[in-house]
Amino acid sequence: MKGNSRSCFNFDAVVDWHERHKFLKFELRLNIVNTYATYESQFGFVQRPTHKNTTLGAAKFEVCGHKFADLSEYGYGVAFLSESKYGFACEGNVLRISLLRAATAPDAEQDQGRHEFSWAVMPHVGSFLESDVPMAAFIYNSPLHVRTVPGQNASPIVPPLPFWLEGAPNIFLETIKRGEDDFEPNASGTTVILRMYEAFGGHGPVKLHVGEHVPVKRAYVTNILEDTKGELGLVSTTGAHSTLKLEFRGFEVKTVKLVLETEESDSDISDISPTMSSKRDSWV
Structure with missing residues (x-):
């Protein structure tokens, strides 16, 4: 070694x-x-x-x-x-x-x-x-996989990070995935689900950064079933990344739903607002 x-x-x-x-x-x-x-x-x-x-x-x-x-x-x-x-x-x-x-x-x-x-x-x-x-x-459990990139490929070898955490080291970003509502027949937009948790049994503040190349329109906190519970304040900086400030207690699991910018108008935002959040009939 x-x-x-x-x-x-x-x-x-x-x-x-x-x-x-x-x-x-x-x-x-x-x-x-x-x-x-x-x-x-x-x-x-x-x-x-x-x-x-x-x-x-x-x-x-x-x-x-x-x-x-x-x-x-x-x-x-x-x-x-x-x-x-x-x-x-x-x-x-x-x-x-x-x-x-x-x-x-x-x-x-x-x-x-x-x-x-x-x-x-x-x-x-x-x-x-x-x-x-x-x-x-x-x-x-997530080893680095190496692959050969063709010489004519002009894309960057290491793409910029879309999401990362800053602050308490006991907070982990565990899941990044598409929202379950995106696959419904009447889906009105594109969402990304981020699931974080506190790993050691203590409190901790953390900043969730979203890369500037990820066009976020709204941010919501949801339950584990992705039912919207409230809107989060998204701090955006021109020409730079956006930031969400979150607080965790011991072993808390927190799910954040990011609504991405699409070609549709902002009228679809009401479909996922806390007051209009619809419950699913079944998750079986």
């Missing part, structure tokens, strides 16, 4: 699995003492004890996690990063990740066959709340 690089040890596995009643795990015994370990959940994290002082605790031999599991103490910690494995465990100072299993019920062919997967071990400075483990887990 380079002298100034982060300590991250990546493991790539290719397994042809044909076991029965076996469980393949990877574990590390760490020089860390903590009664709780941390596991990522959707839009946050959960903590589970590292001891088995009760029969209830003994029955919880595994914890469901999304992209990371972390065992930390003051000043130091170690995280497991995963891109496709979602079972973790920590007993005492032994941190584990479940890789493959071979149960015969209810699925007699569970995990049988060839598998390719990766995981990583990332030591970090500080406790979990002082670390950048969630950010590292996002990067690990």
Whole structure:
């Protein structure tokens, strides 16, 4: 590794699995003492004890996690990063990740066959709340893909960012997608949905910047179903990007709907205003 690089040890596995009643795990015994370990959940994290002082605790031999599991103490910690494995465990100072299993019920062919997967071990400075483990887990699950660009292509190699956050490091921009209403038969415009959340359980102010090449006409805050709840004040600067100021509380999920400029007139704005927001009959 380079002298100034982060300590991250990546493991790539290719397994042809044909076991029965076996469980393949990877574990590390760490020089860390903590009664709780941390596991990522959707839009946050959960903590589970590292001891088995009760029969209830003994029955919880595994914890469901999304992209990371972390065992930390003051000043130091170690995280497991995963891109496709979602079972973790920590007993005492032994941190584990479940890789493959071979149960015969209810699925007699569970995990049988060839598998390719990766995981990583990332030591970090500080406790979990002082670390950048969630950010590292996002990067690990979104690797950079390199492709060849034809020489005659005059487009910029790195396009300008359409959206980015500035401010509290505990706020994450998790989703960028088209609005669900855009695909309705009577859709009257083009919208972009941005979903952000607070990852560490604290408050935080943040500025959401929108690139100057994204023609935003209105901005609204919505619920998780994208029903409009209120309009946001969009601060625009001539010849530069636009900005939205947002406040988050612990583990809050906030959804912002951006209405883009179209060739139609502004009369379509009333279709999505808070007073005219229509509820869908069904999301099934």
